[in-house]
Amino acid sequence: MYPGLALDSNLKNLERTAKMKIAVIGTGAVGGYYGILLAKSGFDVHFLLNSDFDHVKTHGLYLSSVDGDIKLEQVNAYDDPRDLPFCDIVIVALKTTSNHLLKDILPHAAKPGGVLVMLQNGLGVEEQAQEILPGATVIGGLCFLCSNKTGPGHIRHLDYGSVRIGQYHSGGPAGKTDILKMVSDIFSSAAVAVEITGDLGRARWEKLAWNIPFNGMSVILDADTSRLVNHPASLSALKNVMLEVTGAARSCGYDIDDGFCDTMITATTKMVAYKPSMKLDHEAKRPLEIDMIYRKPIEAAEAAGYCMEKTRLLMNLLRYLDSKRF
Amino acid sequence: MYPGLALDSNLKNLERTAKMKIAVIGTGAVGGYYGILLAKSGFDVHFLLNSDFDHVKTHGLYLSSVDGDIKLEQVNAYDDPRDLPFCDIVIVALKTTSNHLLKDILPHAAKPGGVLVMLQNGLGVEEQAQEILPGATVIGGLCFLCSNKTGPGHIRHLDYGSVRIGQYHSGGPAGKTDILKMVSDIFSSAAVAVEITGDLGRARWEKLAWNIPFNGMSVILDADTSRLVNHPASLSALKNVMLEVTGAARSCGYDIDDGFCDTMITATTKMVAYKPSMKLDHEAKRPLEIDMIYRKPIEAAEAAGYCMEKTRLLMNLLRYLDSKRF
Numbered sequence: 052m053y054p055g056l057a058l059d060s061n062l063k064n065l066e067r068t069a070k071m072k073i074a075v076i077g078t079g080a081v082g083g084y085y086g087i088l089l090a091k092s093g094f095d096v097h098f099l100l101n102s103d104f105d106h107v108k109t110h111g112l113y114l115s116s117v118d119g120d121i122k123l124e125q126v127n128a129y130d131d132p133r134d135l136p137f138c139d140i141v142i143v144a145l146k147t148t149s150n151h152l153l154k155d156i157l158p159h160a161a162k163p164g165g166v167l168v169m170l171q172n173g174l175g176v177e178e179q180a181q182e183i184l185p186g187a188t189v190i191g192g193l194c195f196l197c198s199n200k201t202g203p204g205h206i207r208h209l210d211y212g213s214v215r216i217g218q219y220h221s222g223g224p225a226g227k228t229d230i231l232k233m234v235s236d237i238f239s240s241a242a243v244a245v246e247i248t249g250d251l252g253r254a255r256w257e258k259l260a261w262n263i264p265f266n267g268m269s270v271i272l273d274a275d276t277s278r279l280v281n282h283p284a285s286l287s288a289l290k291n292v293m294l295e296v297t298g299a300a301r302s303c304g305y306d307i308d309d310g311f312c313d314t315m316i317t318a319t320t321k322m323v324a325y326k327p328s329m330k331l332d333h334e335a336k337r338p339l340e341i342d343m344i345y346r347k348p349i350e351a352a353e354a355a356g357y358c359m360e361k362t363r364l365l366m367n368l369l370r371y372l373d374s375k376r377f
Numbered sequence: 378m379y380p381g382l383a384l385d386s387n388l389k390n391l392e393r394t395a396k397m398k399i400a401v402i403g404t405g406a407v408g409g410y411y412g413i414l415l416a417k418s419g420f421d422v423h424f425l426l427n428s429d430f431d432h433v434k435t436h437g438l439y440l441s442s443v444d445g446d447i448k449l450e451q452v453n454a455y456d457d458p459r460d461l462p463f464c465d466i467v468i469v470a471l472k473t474t475s476n477h478l479l480k481d482i483l484p485h486a487a488k489p490g491g492v493l494v495m496l497q498n499g500l501g502v503e504e505q506a507q508e509i510l511p512g513a514t515v516i517g518g519l520c521f522l523c524s525n526k527t528g529p530g531h532i533r534h535l536d537y538g539s540v541r542i543g544q545y546h547s548g549g550p551a552g553k554t555d556i557l558k559m560v561s562d563i564f565s566s567a568a569v570a571v572e573i574t575g576d577l578g579r580a581r582w583e584k585l586a587w588n589i590p591f592n593g594m595s596v597i598l599d600a601d602t603s604r605l606v607n608h609p610a611s612l613s614a615l616k617n618v619m620l621e622v623t624g625a626a627r628s629c630g631y632d633i634d635d636g637f638c639d640t641m642i643t644a645t646t647k648m649v650a651y652k653p654s655m656k657l658d659h660e661a662k663r664p665l666e667i668d669m670i671y672r673k674p675i676e677a678a679e680a681a682g683y684c685m686e687k688t689r690l691l692m693n694l695l696r697y698l699d700s701k702r703f
Contacts, residue, residue, distance in 0.1 A: 271597060272697050284696030291690065364617065364687050370610030371598050 071237075072097065074138035074160040076153075078107070080198040080328075081170050082144025083206040085214075085243065087114045087121055092241040097127040097135055099156065104130035106203035115201075116208035118242075137162035140234065143180065144170045146332070147343040150179055157183050168192050168216070168234060172262060172328065173343025174255055174351060177219035188230050189219040191251045193258045197325060210323065213244035217251030224250040256300035257307060261315050262344050264292040266329035267365040270339065270372060277324035280316060290316065295361050299348060302357035329369075339373045341366060397563075398423065400464035400486040402479075404433070406524040406654075407496050408470025409532040411540075411569065413440045413447055418567040423453040423461055425482065430456035432529035441527075442534035444568075463488035466560065469506065470496045472658070473669040476505055483509050494518050494542070494560060498588060498654065499669025500581055500677060503545035514556050515545040517577045519584045523651060536649065539570035543577030550576040582626035583633060587641050588670050590618040592655035593691040596665065596698060603650035606642060616642065621687050625674060628683035655695075665699045667692060 071094065075086035078098045090096040090112075100107055112123040129135050132155060141161045143153065150171075161167060161184055169176045170192040177189045193216075197209040216234060218225035225231075226249040235245040248254045268279055268289060279285045293312040300307045329339050345366035349359045397420065401412035404424045416422040416438075426433055438449040455461050458481060467487045469479065476497075487493060487510055495502045496518040503515045519542075523535040542560060544551035551557075552575040561571040574580045594605055594615060605611045619638045626633045655665050671692035675685045 268694070271694060274697070282697050282700060284693040284700070288690055288693035288697075291686070291693075360617070361686055361690050364614055364690055367610040367614035367617075368594070368597060371600070371608050371614075374608060374610070 070095065071140060072136055072138040072162075073237075074099065074135055074141045076132075076141060076143045076156055076160060077145035077149070078103065078112070078204075079144065079146075079200050080206060081194055081196060082142060083112060083200060083204075084114065084116075084196060084198045084208055084212070085142060085144070085170065085194075085238070085241070087112050087123055087206065088241040088243060089237070090123055090126075091121050094237070094241070095127075097129060097138060099129050099132060099135060099160070101130070103203040104128060110204060112204045112206070114206045114208060117210060118208070118212075132156040132159040135160045138165060140166045140168060140237070142168045142170060143176075146337065147171050147173055147176060147340045148338040150176065150343075153180065154183050157187075161187055164188070166190060166230060166234065169219075170194055170214070171343070172258075172340050174259065174347040175343060177251070178221070181219060181221070190216050190231060190234055191219055191255065192216045193254055199331060210325075213246065214238055215246045215248055215254055217248040217254050219251055224252065250305075252303070253300075253305040253307065256296070256303065256305045256348075257311065259344070259348055260293050260296040260300065260307065260311065261319070262327070262329075263296050263348065263362055263365070264289040265319070266327040266340075266344060267369055268292075269327045269330035270333045271365070271368055275324040275326050275330070276319050276322060280320045286316070292361050292365065295359055296348070299352035299355075299357050299359050299362075302355040303351055304355075333372070333376070336376045338376075339369055341369050341373060345369065396421065397466060398462055398464040398488075399563075400461055400467040401425065402458075402467060402469045402482055402486060403471035403475070404429065404438070404530075405470065405472075405526050406532060407520055407522060408468060409438060409526060409530075410440065410442075410522060410524045410534055410538070411468060411470070411496065411520075411564070411567070413438050413449055413532065414567040414569060415563070416449055416452075417447050420563070420567070421453075423455065423464060425455050425458055425461060425486070427456070429529040430454060436530060439531045440534060441531070443536065444534070444538075458482040458485040461486045464491060466492045466494060466563070468494045468496060469502075472663065473497050473499055473502060473666045474664040476502065476669075479506065480509050483513075487513055490514070492516060492556060492560060495545075496520055496540070497669070498584075498666050500585065500673040501669060503577070504547070507545060507547070516542050516557060516560055517545055517581065518542045519580055525657060536651075539572065540564055541572045541574055541580055543574040543580050545577055550578065576631075578629070579626070579631040579633065582622070582629065582631050582674075583637070585670070585674050586619050586622040586626065586633065586637065587645070588653070588655075589622050589674065589688055589691070590615040591645070592653040592666075592670060593695055594618075595653045595656035596659045597691070597694055601650045601652050601656070602645050602648060606646045612642070618687050618691065621685055622674070625678035625681075625683050625685050625688075628681040629677055630681075659698070659702070662702045664702070665695055667695050667699060671695065 073096045075082045075098045107128045114121040166188045167180050168190045177191045181189045192214050195211045195213045201207045218231050238245045297307045352359050399422045401408045401424045404426050433454045440447040492514045493506050494516045503517045507515045518540050521537045521539045527533045544557045564571045623633045
C-alpha cells in the first residue's frame with residue numbers, strides 16, 4: 052500500500068533514517084526552524100528557497116533560539132525545484148497562499164512513494180498534496196511554535212516548538228501508523244517534541260478552533276493574544292466564534308465538546324503575549340491565509356449542513372483588509 | 378391626553394407657532410444645523426452648549442451649507458440647563474453617549490406637557506426621554522443629513538437634510554397625530570423636508586438596518602460608504618448583517634421584507650462617498666454610540682426570541698476598538 056513505507060518502516064535505528072533525504076519547501080519561520088534542527092542532527096536536508104537563496108548559498112542559515120543558537124555554514128540550498136534531489140521526506144512549510152506552486156514543486160522533491168509532511172495552517176492542505184502526488188503518504192503537522200524570520204536566512208525562535216502529526220486518509224482517521232511513528236522518531240531525534248494523533252481531521256479542527264478567532268481578530272483589532280483575552284468585549288467575541296467552530300467540527304463528525312473552548316482560552320491567557328501568524332503576515336504586508344483558515348472550514352461545515360455565520364463575517368472583514376495591503 | 382397639544386394643535390397659522398419657544402439640546406452637527414435653520418426662520422430658539430459656549434455667546438453660530446451660508450449674530454446661548462426658559466419644543470440632538478445627562482436637562486428645558494423631539498440614533502431613546510418626563514409628548518426624529526461641526530459654533534452642511542418623524546407611544550404605533558403634523562409644519566417652515574410616519578418603531582428599525590452594518594464596518598474597516606459597497610467582501614458582509622437586522626425587525630413585529638436591504642444598498646451605492654456618524658466619532662476620538670445602535674436592538678430582538686449573532690460580533694469588535702481611543 053505504501054511503497055515508501057515498505058523500505059523505511061524496517062529501519063529500526065536512527066542511524067539509517069539519518070541517511071534519508073529530507074526536503075524543506077519554504078525556508079521561513081516554520082520550515083527554517085525545523086529544517087535547521089534536522090540538519091544539525093545529521094539528516095541530509097535540502098532547502099528550497101526563494102528571495103533568500105543567494106544569501107543562504109553564501110552565508111548559510113542561522114537560528115537564534117531560546118534553546119541556543121545554531122549556525123549552518125554549509126546548506127544544500129536551491130532556488131529551482133527541478134534541482135532538488137528526490138527526497139524520502141518532503142516538509143512543506145510554505146504559507147498556504149503559495150500552495151498553487153506545489154504542483155510544480157512536489158513532483159521534483161518527493162521520490163516515488165515518498166512522505167509529505169504538511170506543516171501548514173487550515174483545512175484541506177493534505178487533500179491538495181495528495182491530489183498532486185496520489186502515490187505519496189501525506190502527513191499533516193500542526194506546529195505549536197513561536198518563531199519568525201528576522202532577515203535573509205535568519206530565523207528567530209521565541210517559544211514552544213512542538214509538532215502534532217497525523218496521517219491523512221481520505222476515508223477518515225488513519226490511526227497511529229508505522230510511518231507516522233517513523234516521522235515522529237525523526238523529529239524527536241532533532242529534539243522536537245512530537246505528539247502523534249490517529250485522527251488528523253479532529254486535530255485540524257481543534258487547531259481551527261483557536262486559529263479562526265485569534266488569527267482574524269488579531270488582524271481586525273490590531274491586537275496580540277494578551278490584549279484579546281484581557282478585554283471583556285474581545286473575549287466574548289473570541290468565545291462566540293470559537294463555539295461556532297466547535298459546533299462546525301461536530302457537524303463534520305468530530306466530537307469536540309464546548310469545554311474545549313474554555314481550555315483553549317485559559318491556556319492562551321497563560322501564554323506570553325503573542326501575535327498569531329496572520330497578524331505577522333498582515334504587518335509584513337503578506338497575503339493572508341484566508342482560504343485555508345476560513346473558506347475551507349466554512350465550506351466543509353456548509354456541506355455538513357452547518358452555517359458558520361460569524362466565521363463568514365470575520366472572513367469577509369479579513370478579505371477586505373487583505374485587499375488594502377498595497 | 379396631551380396637555381401641550383391642547384394649546385398648540387389649535388394654532389392654524391405659523392405666525393403663532395413662530396412665537397413658540399424651542400430648545401436645542403446639543404448644538405453640534407445635527408442640533409446646530411436644524412437649530413440655526415429654525416432660528417433663521419423666526420422661531421425663538423434657545424441653544425444649550427458645552428465647550429463652545431463662550432465662543433457662541435460672543436461670535437454667534439455659523440452654518441456653511443451647500444444651500445447657502447447662514448450667520449446667527451445674536452444667539453440665545455446657555456451653558457447651564459437651569460438657565461434655559463421652559464420651551465414648547467425641546468430638540469434633543471446630543472450623542473446618545475451623553476444621554477445620562479438628560480435627566481438633569483429635560484426638566485429645565487421642557488414646559489409641562491411640552492414636546493420632545495429626539496433627533497438621535499438607535500433604539501430606545503424615546504423611552505428614556507418619556508421616563509424622565511412622563512407628561513411630555515415624545516417624538517422620534519431620524520435625520521438624513523450629512524453635516525459636521527468644523528469648529529466652535531461652526532456647522533458645515535454637506536448634503537441632504539430631511540427628517541422623518543414619528544410619535545412615540547409605548548403600546549405600539551401612534552399614528553399620524555396632530556402634534557406630529559404641527560412639528561412637521563415647524564420644520565417645513567424652516568425649509569427642512571419632513572416626512573411623517575405613523576409607525577416610529579418601524580422607522581427606527583429601517584434606519585437600524587442601515588446604521589448597524591454601515592456604522593460598525595466603517596469603523597472596523599476604516600472605510601467610507603463607497604469603499605464598503607464597492608468591494609465584494611465588505612458588500613457581502615454588509616448584506617448579511619443587514620438581513621439579520623431586518624430579520625430581527627420582523628421578530629419584533631415590523632414587517633420589513635428582505636428586498637428592503639437591496640433598496641438600501643442600491644441607494645447607498647448612488648450616494649457620494651460618506652463617512653457614517655460613528656466613523657466620524659471614532660476619528661474624533663469621541664465615544665461610539667454602541668449602546669443605542671447595537672446593544673438595545675440586540676436586547677429587543679433577544680426578548681422576541683431572535684439572536685442577532687453577527688450584530689453582537691460587530692458590537693464586541695466595536696467595544697474593543699472604542700476602549701482603545703485614549
